[in-house]
Amino acid sequence: MPSFPLRLAVVCMSNMNRSMEAHSILRKKGFSVRSFGAGSCVKLPGPTPTLPVVYDFSTTYKQMYNDLLRKDRDYYSRNGLLHILGRNERIKPRPERFQECSDRFDVIFTCEESVYDRVVADLCAREQETLQPVHVVNVDVKDTLRGAALGAVIICELCQGLQDVEDLEGDLDKLLLAVEKKTGKSFLHTVCFY
Structure with missing residues (x-):
């Protein structure tokens, strides 16, 4: 088990639905987590797709x-945006x-x-200053209320598994494979350095 609490981040495009649902769940479970968007602006569904x-x-x-x-x-109540914004x-x-944050994380989940x-x-x-590794793991999450909830559960399961590993560097790939087999989802994973 890591000797310190893992510093986690969850990133979607607008820091609105997927990253915030995972942020909410992970925070309730006691994880040290932040959430971000990686887009240039926050885009929400409007009255038409265009x-x-x-x-x-x-x-x-x-x-x-x-x-x-x-x-x-009425429209934004029906499509769930008012609920999402209230939760957020x-x-x-x-x-x-994300691009404006200088904080360092151990694992960053993208959606x-x-x-x-x-x-x-x-x-x-x-x-690169410290050469501290940061693991970036992609969990494809559908950008719907249901998809965000399911994605948050998978990310939470991965984080709970990370709490139990002896060596984050050596055991993360094994954990990802185990969760891939269980969920049928595949993950992208790379290591970057600060």
């Missing part, structure tokens, strides 16, 4: 909630962009391959 609602990462969840409430309370506000004030690519590219572009 008209998303777009916010800057500096916009608080409360501001988004009030804006959507004003635009169309109870966790932290606003979305955060789709394009986010994984962005996180790995950002970590590789940073100047």
Whole structure:
């Protein structure tokens, strides 16, 4: 078992649904976790597929909630966004962009391959100072309420398994294989350095 609490991060594109659902579950289980988005802005489903609602990462969840409430309370209640924003506000004030964070983590979970690519590219572009390893693991999570809940359970299972490993460097791949067999999901995994 690691001699210190693992520092975890979960990253999706907008720090809205998938990363925040996992953040919520992991926090309730007592993990040290932060969540982020890797996109250039926060994009939410709008009234049509071609008209998303777009916010800057500096916009608080409360501001988004009030804006959507004003635009169309019924629509954004039905599609679950008001519920998501209410949950998010109870966790932290606003979305955060991964590329703007200088904190260090032991394991970073991403929720789709394009986010994984962005996180790995950002970590590789940073100047290496300590050569402390960070494991980046992609768990493909469908960006729906149900998909986010299922993805959060898988990420939580992986984190609980990580608590029991003797050697994070040597045992993470074995844990990923065991969870792959159990869930039928495959994971991407790479090691970057700070």
